[in-house]
Amino acid sequence: MRVLIEEYLRERISTYYKGKFWKRLIKDIKNKNSNIHIKSEDKHIPYINKPGIAFSFDDSFRINDWYKYGKDLFGFYDVKVTFNINAFHHFEGQREHTQKEIDMLIDLQSKGHEIAHHGFKHENAVNYSNEFGLNNWVEHEIKPLFKWIENQSHSKTKEKFKKPVTYSFPYVSYTESHILELVSKYFKVVRGGFSDRNNLVGFNHTGYAPSIGIDEIVLSDVDYVKKILRIAKELGTNVIFMCHSILPDEVDWNDFGWEEQSLESGKYRISPKTIQDIIDEAKNIDLEFYTTSEIAGVATFIDRNMESSIREIISNPLEQWISISELSKITELDLSGKNISNLDGIQYFLNLEKLNLSNNNITDFRLLEKLPKLKKIDLSNNLESKNETFYHSKKIAE
Structure with missing residues (x-):
């Protein structure tokens, strides 16, 4: 009985201090954005000025639960999120990701999610740089993962990863020197954790981006998150939420068999129910769902023929990133005969x-439903008659 009472008291104390933290955070967000005034008559346009939410999940050794519990939860280009990956499993002998895990990551990418950079072997940037130097950290943690990502492809579809646009610091450990080294030479945005400056993020963001951790180890009540969503809505800006594992409450971390070395990592988890509560609130107040790269204002493409064709059209063959705002201004687009098979972008x-x-070689036209002004479409001579998994769009029927 005494043990149960002690556990109960520890839980109550933990909840109390978590509550104090969230109340202080919400007050701080309000104070640091008190000078922002949004005109209620302004039309909100996705990617341009419509406020939104970005889920950012760290550590790809968690890919099995991301896929199992997140695939249907997030849907197809509905609740888009960012998965920040490494090349190696944190445990199981720190092995490299298997082909099955790579396939799952690319499957998630094919549903509209961003696969972003989280370090080759998940090294602590500050500790590694202090011991071996900043340049060595880049050579051993940043460049190798770019190469590893480029060399991977899906075992069946042969789809490849997009080149990462954003990076998240492992252990949320960094210095100003790390940020300056990475932006914009390697990334448009590097994501950290809580900021003592501002925890909301504007559009077309460049540089350091804060995030608010919402794993159960820090979140005592989802209502605090809902309050932050409403603040972001009122201010016309965005918020990034950092998470790790997606696991129902009843799943026992010990069942994964990663032993004592993994117990600290096991504390960083969020339940599908909590995520669903946040999604429901965001939809209820009409927030958009963004990836981190979309908050950075960068358009990305799965199909490299599609990307090269777009670059030719906008006279941007060599620029590092394609601007979403530039694409949003185009009213006519001719992509005929470009050997395109995927309409992502x-x-x-x-x-x-x-x-x-x-x-072209397109079989899935569902993304055309995301184009509110589309009136005239030519889809002749694609693969509809040859492919049983052809996906129609309501736009085609119209």
Whole structure:
């Protein structure tokens, strides 16, 4: 009985201090953004000025639960999130990711999610740099993961990863020197944790981006998150939430068999129910769901033929990143005969009225539903008659 009472008291004390932290954080967010005033008559346009939420999940040794519990929870280009990956499993002998795990990550990418950079072997940036130097950290943690990502492909679809646009610091450990070294030479945005400056993020963001941790180890009540969502909505800006594992409360971490060395990592988890509560609130107040790269204002493409064609059209063959705001201004687009098989990225052409996709290899046209002004489409000579998994779009029927 005494043990149970002590556990109860520890839990109550923990909840009390977590509550104090969240109340202080919410007050701080309000104070640091008190000078922002949004005109209620302003039209909110996704990616441009419509406030939103970004979930950012760290540590790809958790890929099995990301896929198992997140795939259906997030849907197809609905609740888009960012998965920050390494090349190696934290445990199990620190092995490299298996092909099955790579396939799961690329499957998630094919549903609209961002696969971002989280360090080759998840080294602590500050500790590693202090011991071996900043340049060595880049050579051993940043560059190798770019190469590893480029060398991977899906075992069945042969789809490849996009080149990462954003980075998240392992252990939320960094200095100003790390930020300056990475932006914009390697990334447009590098994500950390809580900030003592501002914990909300604007549009077309460049540089350091804060995030608010919402794993159960820090979150005592989801209502605190809902309050922050409403603040972001009122201010017309965005908030990034950092998470790790997606696991129902009843799942016992010890069942994974990673022994004592993994117990600290096991504390960083969030339940599908909590995520669903946050999603429901965000949808209820009409927030958009973004990846970190979208908050950075960067358009990305799965199909490299699609990307190269877009670069030619906007006269941007060599620039590091393609601007979403630039694509959103285009009203006519001719992509006929470009050997395109995946329309990922077309969702950024929000003012597109006329589109020619004839003579390509496209079987999935669902993303056309994301184009509110599209009136005229040419889809002739694609693979509809050859592929049983052809996905229609309501836009085609119209």
